[in-house]
Structure formats: structure tokens, C-alpha cells
Amino acid sequence: MADDKKQATWGGRFLEGPSDLMHRIGESVSFDHRLASFDIQGSKAHASMLAHVGIITSEERDAIKDGLDSILSQVQSGDFIWDPELEDVHMNIEHALTQKVPAAAKLHTARSRNDQVATDMRLWFKYACDEIHTSLNVVMSYLVNLADKTQTVVIPGYTHLQRAQPVSMAHHLLAYVEMLDRDRTLFSSVKEEANICPLGSGAIAGTTLSIDREFVAIELGFVNEKGEAKITENSMDAVSDRDCFIQFASACTSVGIHLSRLSEDFILWSSSEFSFVKLPDSFTTGSSLMPQKKNPDVFELIRGKSARLIGNLQTLLTLLKGLPLTYNRDLQEDKPPVFDSFDQTLLILDCASACLPDIKVNLERCAEAVDDPALLATDLVDYLVKKAVPFREAHHVVGALVSLSEESKTPLSELSYTDVSKIHMALGEDWSQVFDLEKALSSRELKGMPGPKQVADRIVYWRKLLT
């Protein structure tokens, strides 16, 4: 049986301490210790507020703050000993502070672990969103660099994994920059959502003490652009709201899915069947049996990690869905999935950043893949449309030409004009001028299209935005 003095924070009415099994299932310090610096930041601000309203003296405040600073140094140097019997990060820190500073016994005035943990996590989300934002910027910059180098590399664009129409590799890569930019927006909105201070909500119903919620919110940086305090409006919502957790995990899932699709493209592109790119040796592995193998492990693992991110979001949704108001202990299980999503998202972003600069493009194979006039069949339809042939009819005509090309085993562009002209009178002698890749791309210069000027402009746009 545990030393019940350790439950000094809530042990008053208990005759015996929790069983060993209860300690094992109940402890969260093994994962919430990573909130230490945010917990200390929150406690220092709370102590300042208590002094500001006259609940503690300025000497007590200073002693509490000094004590917390020395605990933070111990935590940062790895000297702090976390005790699972003290349940969580909050009680470990408070217990350690109590050993150093008598005034520590007043620190928890007008506060509960319920509004404390909600505050810690909101501070953590603000930090975590900034970290992911920075890593997203790096991946985006490397994608833009690779796009810059591949502006003139034409490859087939695919639908249904069938060759569809030619695009520059740059345009293909920049599609991912758009996706990751949307992810940046998601994280900005999680950060915005997190920027509201729940302190003062107490366990569920606030406090009868005259505290100053605005003061502590401003101390902790929960402010709007004018520097005014942003505080929660309903104490019951504030201690049980986990929306940020779901939004954060969902934003991580979005990054995961985007990087997973990018990975799939690189896995395909690096296969012998495509061979559009060569992946760096440092991020691929060989086979223990087949000496010729070079496996795209890093991209397969990124693709695999996205499943884990989806699982974490699922865990949070399931955890929340049946909970009555307000705090229930189930909510302690909200942190492992969120921390894991953060760690794995940073890891996959870092891996993508590390690989991208060393990806080599095989120009010959790209040129071979795009050397099929049928890829410009749609441009031939447009040629007829420009000659006033209705689109449906034009589509049919080009279909007939494609079939003729297949039957006669002649590339579409090399069919004889005599044969071609029999199919439709609008097909003039200039019909085969359509089959010019460069012209095909430079005819697509409206916003968002793969025309070389559009792509170059977008590269300039991203470079400016990302520096």
C-alpha cells in the first residue's frame, strides 16, 4: 500500500491510499511530464494573480515563483524525479514545491486540476502548432525547390493511374504545396481556438474568491490582437471541452494523408515501371535476400504513419462521444494520442524534408513516358471545338482517330492526312501541329493551369511567402 501522505492534495477523507493497481491505471505522469514547463508557467501566472488580488503576499508569490523556477531547471537538466504515486505532472510539481516553499500550500487556491490541465494543454497546443507550422514551411520550401528544378520536365499526369494529359513535374509537385498550405491554415485555426484561458473555471463552478481572470489570462498570453484577455465563457464547458484535441489530431491527420499521397507518388515514380526519380540511398533499404532491391522504406513508413494518425483521431472522438459533463477521468486518456500525433507528424515532416533535396529526376524516362501523342487527344478535341465543331461531336471524332491509330498500330500523330481528313472535314492539314508538347503546355496559361508561366509565377509566390 502506498504512503498515503502522498495524496496530501486530496487524501483528507480517505482511510487508506489507493491500491498498487489503482496507481498503475491512474498515473499519467509517464506521459504528462512533458507538460512540466507549461504547468510551471501556468502556476507562476496563477501565483502572480493571487498576489495581485491580495490572496497571497508578494513575498509568498516570489518564493513560489523562485521555487517553481528551480523545479523547472531540475526538470530541464533531467534531475527531477517523477513519482507515479503522485499521479500526474501537476501533483509532482506541487509536491516538490511544497518541500521547498511553505507558501506552496496556498498555490492551489481558487484552482482545480481540471482548469489547470485545460490551461496547460491550451498553452501546449499553441506551442505545438508553431512547431508544426515551422516544419511544414521547411517541407513546402523543399517541394518548391524541386518544382523549380523540374519546370521543364514534362511527365504524364494521371487519372485512374492511367496516363491522362502532360503536365510539368513542377506542377505536380506544387499540388502538394497547396495541400500543405491548407494544413498550415488548419494549424493556425487550432492555435486560435487554443488561445482562450480556462483558468478560474475551478473544478466545474468557478470560485467564491475574488480572483482576476483577465489578469492571469494576460500574464499567460491568452490575448487578442489588441492585447485584451481572452477567457472562456462557461466554466462547465471550459473544464470538459476537448475540441482543440480533436482539431489538432485532425490537422495532423490531414498532414499525414497529404504526405502519404506524396509518398505513394514517389514510391510509384521510383519503381522500375516508372523510374521517373531515384531516391537517396540514405532513406532506402536493401533486401536481405534479393541483392538488386532498393526499397522506398521512408515513404512507405510515412504512408504507414498516416494510419496511426487517423487512429489517434479516432481514439479521441470515441473517448469524447459519450461523456456527460463535466470532467471525467476518462479525459486523462486524451493526452497520449495528441502527443503521439504531434511526435509522428513532426517525424514524417522531418523525413520528407530530409529526402526531398536528394531526389534525382531521370529526364530520359520522363521524356519516354510522355512520348505518346495520345496524351494530347484532348487538345485535338479543343482544336476541333475552336473550328466550331460541337464538343460531343469533336470527342467522338477524336475517339475514331484513336481507334484508327490503335488498329493500324500507328501513333496518333503519324496517321496520314488522307485517312484523317476522311473522318471529319474540320480536320485541316495543320491538325498534327497539336502534337507539340511545349505548345500544349504553353496553351494553358490561365490561372491554376500547368502553363510554364503559371508554374513559374506560383514558384515565385511560394518563395516569397515561405521566406
Ligand code: ARG
Ligand atoms: N491528470 C489529470 C488529467 O489529465 C488531471 C486532472 C485530474 N482531475 C481530477 N478531477 N482527478 O485528466
